[in-house]
Amino acid sequence: MTTLGVGIAPSWLIGKGGETPVSLKEPLTILKRLKLKNVRLETGFEYDGEEVIATKTDLFTVEIVDGKFAAILPNAPSASAVDAKGLLMLPSFRDMHIHLDKTFYGGSWQAVRKRTGGVKGMIALEQKILPEMLKTSTERAEKLIALLQSCGSGFARSHVNIEPTSGLTSLKHLQQALERKKQGFEAELVAFPQHGLFYTDAAPWMKEAAQMNIDFIGGVDPYTVDGEIKKPMDFIIKLALDHNKGIDIHLHESGDSGLKTVEYLIDRVNENPVLKGKTYLSHCFVLGRLEKSKQEEMADKLAQAQIGIMSTIPFGGLIMPIPTLYKYGVQVGTGNDSIIDHWNTWGTGSVLQKANLMAQLYGYGTEYQLSRSLKLATYNLVPLDDKGKQQWPGIGDDANVVLIDASCSAEAVSRISPVRSLIHKGTVVF
Known part of the structure; x- marks a missing residue:
């Protein structure tokens, strides 16, 4: 042994x-x-x-x-x-959207504070608190990984901050944590310009990160944060193509700019077929705001371009059209996103709980429907x-x-x- x-x-x-x-x-x-x-x-x-x-x-x-x-x-x-x-043996679970690199987990309880100034106000808050968070980020990432493991996940796709405040430190700390946990856990890493590619001049840092051991080039709300769609999207796509990486972009924008961003990405992926099957939109809340016929149209286009959706399954005023995405063959994954940090405090660590929430939201109550719902927790693998x-x-x-x-x-x-x-x-x- x-x-x-x-x-x-x-x-x-x-x-x-x-x-x-x-x-x-x-x-x-x-x-x-x-x-x-x-x-x-x-x-x-x-x-x-x-x-x-x-x-x-x-x-x-x-x-x-x-x-x-x-x-x-x-x-x-x-x-x-x-x-x-x-005991029943099932495929282990896969958390397909989480931020392991910045968390309060493992420390004292902290609820989120009242937001001011929208997303740019949150960027300013991050710039203030990240230097202190980085002091314990390796140890807290290990504790967060242990929480995911305790809930049955042996794999995660983690976004990791790449921006001028953190530089590459957040990435290096997370890689140290993953190295220590590698016997029982695997991860894909997304280089994530949380503070905007050009709003805080993260582009040079992203170019450096792309040459390191990461799997995806990320992005966030190009119109809201960087003021336009084309320039940041073209940068992300070129960086992915140049370094043979996938793409996974946070898109919270739910209005016209959100839809135009989705359409722009679909067009670029169709022009560069090498990106098919390795391009994803995280959240993509705009899909939940569209009329049914438009949802069907976009789901079909996403499926044809082989662009997946990583949904955190919001509910209440915004319900994602996951059944429609499944109908057209769009790859759908889920994750805990933020277990506990300055953005959110709702994560439990369990993606099985996410599958349960999906089943409740869409009325998947029969034996067959519940058995199919497991694929959200396992990322499409069922017995x-x-x-x-x-x-x-x-x-x-x-x-x-x-x-x-x-x-x-x-x-x-x-x-x-x-x-x-x-x-x-x-x-x-x-």
């Missing part, structure tokens, strides 16, 4: 010979081989006529070798196997396909799983069932 990283083992993980589980404070034990018995997997749907009324499951023995599924066998007694005690055929896990797949106290996916979404264990590429995180 090799011990690397820091992690914990679940109460069910009792090894051969009754070994004591790894302590919360001890190094995580990484096994080349892991064999689990009494693992509950979904096997199909049960129908009443054409209606799905239940999800079939059975118990299996699962073998994991070098972080991948090596065998999925009929359940059988085995003294050498860890007893999963009938059964739409016809009820088992499609996960497969031999050779990465063993990124949660063991959850639920009878099936539908119950897990409906009840936000407790996650009992996270396994990341065969490593038991907790």
Whole structure:
């Protein structure tokens, strides 16, 4: 055995010979081989006529070798196997929009303060408080990652501030945190000019960041922050093309400028097909303001350009047209965005809770609809396909799983069932 990283083992993980589980404070034990018995997997749907009324499951023995599924066998007694005690195995969750680099999490409670001056007032606030936040940003990022892991996420797409106040320090601190947590967590990084590309002259810093270990070029409200659409959008697109990166742009603008920004991005991606499948709009609240026919038109155009939407699922006065996006085949992801910082205090760390919220908002209450809603938490990976055929896990797949106290996916979404264990590429995180 090799011990690397820091992690914990679940109460069910009792090894051969009754070994004591790894302590919360001890190094995580990484096994080349892991064999689990009494693992509950979904096997199909049960129908009443054409209606799905239940999800079939059975118990299996699962073998994991070098972080991948090596065998999925009929359940059988085995003294050498860890007893999963009938817990449901699902794909682990993926938080597709979060800011790990700037958080109050791990410190004292702080609610947001009354905003003044709109987004530019918030930029001024950030410029004031970021130097102090950077002093603890590595440690707090690690704590925030641990929270996501405790809720079943082994992966995140994190935006990271790149602007004159932070320079590249926020990025470097987050990369240190991710290095320390790499045995049980992975992340994609978005270079994010939170204070505007040109409003605070972040462009030179973005050019530097693009040459570092990041995956996406980000942006934020080009018209509101930088005063025009074309110049900042062209900069983002060129930087992505020059450095073979993806694109993920925050777009909160919900009026005409928001729609024009979406249309501009669609046109540029169609002109540069290499960006298809690697371009995303985060939030994109303008979609929730459009008439139904326009929503359908834009969803079709986004799907044709293979531009995904990373939605935080707002509710109340603004409800995103997620069913319409799914109808046209737009890739939809979700995330916690801000767990607790100067922007927001609503995050729980659970994207399963986000799937539950989506199901409630759109009335997805049937067994079938709830089972399909799981894909929001896993970023489009579910055990059964739409016809009820088992499609996960497969031999050779990465063993990124949660063991959850639920009878099936539908119950897990409906009840936000407790996650009992996270396994990341065969490593038991907790």
